[in-house]
Amino acid sequence: MSVSLRPFVAIDAPVINRLSVAAFSQYRNAYNDWPAMTKVLEKMSEMAATAEIIIAEHDDRVVGAVGYLPPFAPKAAHFKAQWPLIRMLVVDPDARGIGAGRALSEACIGRARRDHAAEIALHTSEMMTVALPMYLRMGFTRFSDAPDLFGVPYGIYVKPLGAASAST
Numbered sequence: 001m002s003v004s005l006r007p008f009v010a011i012d013a014p015v016i017n018r019l020s021v022a023a024f025s026q027y028r029n030a031y032n033d034w035p036a037m038t039k040v041l042e043k044m045s046e047m048a049a050t051a052e053i054i055i056a057e058h059d060d061r062v063v064g065a066v067g068y069l070p071p072f073a074p075k076a077a078h079f080k081a082q083w084p085l086i087r088m089l090v091v092d093p094d095a096r097g098i099g100a101g102r103a104l105s106e107a108c109i110g111r112a113r114r115d116h117a118a119e120i121a122l123h124t125s126e127m128m129t130v131a132l133p134m135y136l137r138m139g140f141t142r143f144s145d146a147p148d149l150f151g152v153p154y155g156i157y158v159k160p161l162g163a164a165s166a167s168t
Helices: 010-027 034-041 044-049 100-114 131-137
Strands: 004-007 052-058 061-069 085-091 119-124 141-149 152-160
Touching (some): 004 100, 010 044, 044 085, 119 131
Antiparallel strands (some): 052 061, 061 085
């Protein structure tokens, strides 16, 4: 694989904060308050206080990041407490198609298994026409609606992690 993963370090903060805005910018017209959404995205690195942030690199350049929130960590009420979460998976628009999103997702699934979770969850939107099909191929299924985010409908998706579950 041409993508390598490593843990977040503090000096990554400005890079992943910019990267998260760039990754979501293609959806700017879908959100009813893009400036407010941008303020949320610009704080991605602050997840390091409660989540494990994983960095994807390609050719010595940060091309993606994701937050892994372990089971029973504080999370929004629409998520079950025992669920570990994949949060804010972002990939540089110029680096899409090299496997960074899949590698970051698999890293979170591996951590959920390490943490002995029965399943892992995430929330995403149907407008994310690359990410959502990838999650479905990986074995995630829609669990329920999630609250809209700045006017965009989101859903909660869950993947069982039992011995019989597939990660292909």
